[in-house]
Amino acid sequence: MRKKARGDVQARKPNPSSIVVARLAGVSQSAVSRAFTTGASVSEATRLKVMRAAKKLGYRPNALARAVLSRQSDLIGVVMGEITNPFYPEVLELLLGALEAKGYRVLLKRLEHRDSADAAVEEVLRYRVRGTIITSSIVSDEMARECGRSSVPVVLFNRHVKDLGVTSVCCDNVDAGRTVANLLLDTGHVRPAFVSGSDEASTNRDRKKGFLDRLAERCDWDVPIDGGENSHAVGYHAAKRLLSAPSRPDALFCASDLLAFGALDAMRDLGLHVPKDVSIVGFDDVPMAAWPAFNLTTIRQQRQLMVRETMEALIGQIEQGSAPTVRLVPGELVLRGTVRESTRARSATAA
Amino acid sequence: MRKKARGDVQARKPNPSSIVVARLAGVSQSAVSRAFTTGASVSEATRLKVMRAAKKLGYRPNALARAVLSRQSDLIGVVMGEITNPFYPEVLELLLGALEAKGYRVLLKRLEHRDSADAAVEEVLRYRVRGTIITSSIVSDEMARECGRSSVPVVLFNRHVKDLGVTSVCCDNVDAGRTVANLLLDTGHVRPAFVSGSDEASTNRDRKKGFLDRLAERCDWDVPIDGGENSHAVGYHAAKRLLSAPSRPDALFCASDLLAFGALDAMRDLGLHVPKDVSIVGFDDVPMAAWPAFNLTTIRQQRQLMVRETMEALIGQIEQGSAPTVRLVPGELVLRGTVRESTRARSATAA
DNA sequence: ATGAAAGCGCTAACAT
DNA sequence: ATGTTAGCGCTTTCAT
Numbered sequence: 001m002r003k004k005a006r007g008d009v010q011a012r013k014p015n016p017s018s019i020v021v022a023r024l025a026g027v028s029q030s031a032v033s034r035a036f037t038t039g040a041s042v043s044e045a046t047r048l049k050v051m052r053a054a055k056k057l058g059y060r061p062n063a064l065a066r067a068v069l070s071r072q073s074d075l076i077g078v079v080m081g082e083i084t085n086p087f088y089p090e091v092l093e094l095l096l097g098a099l100e101a102k103g104y105r106v107l108l109k110r111l112e113h114r115d116s117a118d119a120a121v122e123e124v125l126r127y128r129v130r131g132t133i134i135t136s137s138i139v140s141d142e143m144a145r146e147c148g149r150s151s152v153p154v155v156l157f158n159r160h161v162k163d164l165g166v167t168s169v170c171c172d173n174v175d176a177g178r179t180v181a182n183l184l185l186d187t188g189h190v191r192p193a194f195v196s197g198s199d200e201a202s203t204n205r206d207r208k209k210g211f212l213d214r215l216a217e218r219c220d221w222d223v224p225i226d227g228g229e230n231s232h233a234v235g236y237h238a239a240k241r242l243l244s245a246p247s248r249p250d251a252l253f254c255a256s257d258l259l260a261f262g263a264l265d266a267m268r269d270l271g272l273h274v275p276k277d278v279s280i281v282g283f284d285d286v287p288m289a290a291w292p293a294f295n296l297t298t299i300r301q302q303r304q305l306m307v308r309e310t311m312e313a314l315i316g317q318i319e320q321g322s323a324p325t326v327r328l329v330p331g332e333l334v335l336r337g338t339v340r341e342s343t344r345a346r347s348a349t350a351a
Numbered sequence: 352m353r354k355k356a357r358g359d360v361q362a363r364k365p366n367p368s369s370i371v372v373a374r375l376a377g378v379s380q381s382a383v384s385r386a387f388t389t390g391a392s393v394s395e396a397t398r399l400k401v402m403r404a405a406k407k408l409g410y411r412p413n414a415l416a417r418a419v420l421s422r423q424s425d426l427i428g429v430v431m432g433e434i435t436n437p438f439y440p441e442v443l444e445l446l447l448g449a450l451e452a453k454g455y456r457v458l459l460k461r462l463e464h465r466d467s468a469d470a471a472v473e474e475v476l477r478y479r480v481r482g483t484i485i486t487s488s489i490v491s492d493e494m495a496r497e498c499g500r501s502s503v504p505v506v507l508f509n510r511h512v513k514d515l516g517v518t519s520v521c522c523d524n525v526d527a528g529r530t531v532a533n534l535l536l537d538t539g540h541v542r543p544a545f546v547s548g549s550d551e552a553s554t555n556r557d558r559k560k561g562f563l564d565r566l567a568e569r570c571d572w573d574v575p576i577d578g579g580e581n582s583h584a585v586g587y588h589a590a591k592r593l594l595s596a597p598s599r600p601d602a603l604f605c606a607s608d609l610l611a612f613g614a615l616d617a618m619r620d621l622g623l624h625v626p627k628d629v630s631i632v633g634f635d636d637v638p639m640a641a642w643p644a645f646n647l648t649t650i651r652q653q654r655q656l657m658v659r660e661t662m663e664a665l666i667g668q669i670e671q672g673s674a675p676t677v678r679l680v681p682g683e684l685v686l687r688g689t690v691r692e693s694t695r696a697r698s699a700t701a702a
Numbered sequence: 703a704t705g706a707a708a709g710c711g712c713t714a715a716c717a718t
Numbered sequence: 719a720t721g722t723t724a725g726c727g728c729t730t731t732c733a734t
Contacts, residue, residue: 063477065727096461110447126414265643292616416711
């Protein structure tokens, strides 16, 4: 009796129902339900009897059945593009933490590169999610309407669409782009270039727009642009091309840290020194940016704040039925070692 | 009539049931069910009527209800530790892809640092998941038994426990450790050190064991060890201490690439050259390892293969009721630029 | 505080 | 091919 047999015939029925538990505990089925519901009126004695029986049978309430009956799950759909972009693991981590803290569970769907999120959203709606968070992707306005119809709030994380009536939480990319333009001009750079991610991303478009607009306001330089996709390799090659041009740029604003890392590698190969020959600015402030190997000047996306805003918007819409909102979180300039401080520096100028 | 009012009273009932659809389509409720079930016998005419009505009402089958009735969901619980470790985003991506391809959905739970996965597993079991994948963490054998009782297969990804009777898919860390020992000795290093992650991780213990054992077999050096947690910062400081010792190591085997990146940064600060002064070997082969900035010699964990094995084991247990297995996937030595080729090199020796 | 009974939205026999 | 019927495991009145 000491050691258990391997083929231990512990249980016949894999998942006993509350009825079986009730029977064993000698109480009604509703008593079992109540025993497992926090804040229900059960005597301590009954609760104990139930729990004992439950443990013996390996009973565990069926969350699915509960959701069906109460017409309300505690599921949140999370649809993620760019999972492998080093900016997102942290976002996912924070999001999961926040959602779990609020008692929600997460149904996660991955997005194929440049798919619309529509299909994924349709999918999660079948699970009667209470809300959906979409990162790095957008939904059609048909889909947005569909969600509205089922009153399932959607929040777009780091993407926005005009007049969709869908909540979105974004870094203030336009403003951040202007900040970088000012920084570069104020530190005496005169030939800045832009290393671009994909123009399908509103984030990329906005960063570029802010940067170019502010530059146009303050000088006459025709800003060279290269890139087109958010990856190390693209950053590397874009920088190589840009820096081999006849009138070589003296600064590169990269639409993401990933691109900037590629650019930094290109510089090394070209035998150019950062920041003496060329200054580099990234975007995101992923953890690596702070490593000595890169020591990258960049715009920090305040992930914590962005997640907090996301939660606030989502929970507000779910629990208080508040209206969709667009929330802009300011980017934060992080000065490190990849921008040279020119003697020609002028004082900072307000945008 | 052209433009819709904003307050558009499109729908009263958020989620119409199949009964409502049936009524509108003029068919029975089961016809609706069949119309939405692939491979059910419905005439094209009926299917069309149903679909039309469904679309008009915004009907979408309730996956939860279906699961309750058929006592079988298509959910897989994924419990992840170390989401922000750069090795995992890719694993998650691959896992999601594979699971979705098989028609499964993912319920994702994050793990607090060094929590056991028990609570998270208990959680997902309430959703009647068909199986559970746990990365970078273990379950108690009580919990393992619980899962066995509900016949929900568990597979441990990159962790293993002795005699638990639970499936696990791991890189062959011991063997990889031996490989690194051989590499270092064969290239003429005589004072190798080990930069360790956390000893709570079987991966770390196994890498260390293989490394030390093989070293002991081939030489007499008392290998210095430092570290204790898997992070850039720990790698940085461990390397600094190790390399400031009186008899400075001539090679560092780091239990992960992350640690190795930290070590590389430390070398720079110490004014030491890699690989002239010190050789460095990492583990994982995360994407960054291939970047010119690091160009790190490392052991590649074959993620694709590991995920394939994970799926095979999981699906096998779910669908064919096969028995738990332990699967070891060989690591792959990736030679890059951080190990010096000494003239004293001896020919490779088999472990 | 407890039990009896109704029913959530669906699938799966069973007839026809 | 279609409709009828009986539940899945639970929460929630409603009595008591």
